[in-house]
Amino acid sequence: MPEPSLLSSDTAIPVVLSLAQLSHAGGRQVNQDSWGSVLQDDLACMIVADGVGGEYGGEIASNVVVNSIMEMFVEEASFGPRALQSYIEHAVAQLQRRQAQIPRLKDMSSTVAVLLIDQKNRCALWAHMGDTRLYLFRQGKLLSATRDHSLIQQFVDAGHCSADQLRRHPRRSILSAAVGVEGSAPATVTQNVTELQGDDAFLICTDGFWEWISEAEMEQAAIQADSAQDWLDSMHSLVEKNSSACNAPPSVPLDNCTAFTIRVADPRPSVPSAYSTPL
Template sequence: MTTSVTQYTIQAGTGQHIGDREEQQDRVALFTAPNAPGYVMAVLADGMGGMSGGALAASEVIRTAKLAFEQFSPQKGDIEALLTTIVHDADVVIKLTAISSDKKPHSTAVILVITPEKSAFWTHVGDSRLYRFAGQTFAERTIDHSYVEQLVQQGKLQPGEQYTHRLSSVLLNALGNNASKPQVTVRRYDGLKAEDSFLLCSDGLWHYFTEAELATVVAGYSPRQAAEILIHNTRERAAGTSADNCTLAIVKLAAPSPEAQN
């Protein structure tokens, strides 16, 4: 996907691999908004809940985001409210799906919206991540809604120890949890410029890379090429470890062509 605005050109792509699992339960998509020219959305969901249940939950996240973005207009709404609505609506739909089936569907979610006003907005639920890069420099990432990440924040685990902890898969915030509603926090970054980029990915991918490695690959290649490299390296590094599904979306900002500037 390539979309041009006056300030920059938005280049985006996605990638997936089933890993060593029997089913691909991750979902990812890129959308434009018919009533919001220049706006781009990336959404990724990592489903949980056994065979078919996780895939069903993740698909509902994508469907809910798509429908909401199609109806969005900057003249009638704001991005923070849009992202909050998507999370809550997806949570409700997943819970209703659990009632009407014998599945126990749950999902993570991470959603990014780029605007033509040089702003980026994002939210996440669970341990699917968003990374922001400035050129080849790592700038920030989302903090996982997981038990082990909470231990890191409390100083009870050293950074990095959470990846091998026996409770690393326990989430404190997820879609479809009947015990609670999802916590929604929307982050905003203003002043986007050419060479800024974003990576959305499931835990089946980020587990195998440092932040510096991700920044180098995303900055050095087109979204499609970067996706291929990261998936290839994930498979190599996960060899023999029953690797999870891995899924990603990359959104890069490039200088607009001379034709777009005129």
């Protein structure tokens, strides 16, 4: 059940969600990314996780994180900051247990981003650890984005680097938070719900995706897309085009690439949409 402090209306008409997803290994032999989505009553949970740094067991770590969060979500079916925090904590505990059980997996870890949507009450919350990102677009314009738990993000915040270094700096993969890392910074969990509108759209993606597409390109693709799948396909084409044009040495394979798009539609016909056709 939703936490008491959240918006509630017995007469609310639930928003409608449209989802699309892709995940591939990029230029690597193993895809260490994982993803999942689950709907329980009028609550939806979407997750993307990325095994960190090519460490042995990265694909296991991301899979444990995703499955642990979905397991806890299905069991509790709760919406709120405390519930979201408990899902992350459950994933941390489950990964630590697996690390202790299998010594060769002791260094495995994963980033994660989680989106919760209460369709009936038309609101959303999210959380993340590491550099797996969540973006919220409204009327095709970027409204909100998570801030990486990374060394370069700290440099940017301190004014030592420009924001574009988040995509290009050679030390951009050094993280300050990840599930499974001893002494990690905690997850960032939104404490206030975001009220949803019928033209909102979310993107959840790993660094293998966002490193190769700018926020301006994401916006342009969102404005032109007719559906979650169209938006994802358009962005992925840009990711492939931009990554192919880079001058990275052949010895550095492109990273795993995973992305999840979620489009929100309001079934009430009187509410205008920024998109050309309804979902």
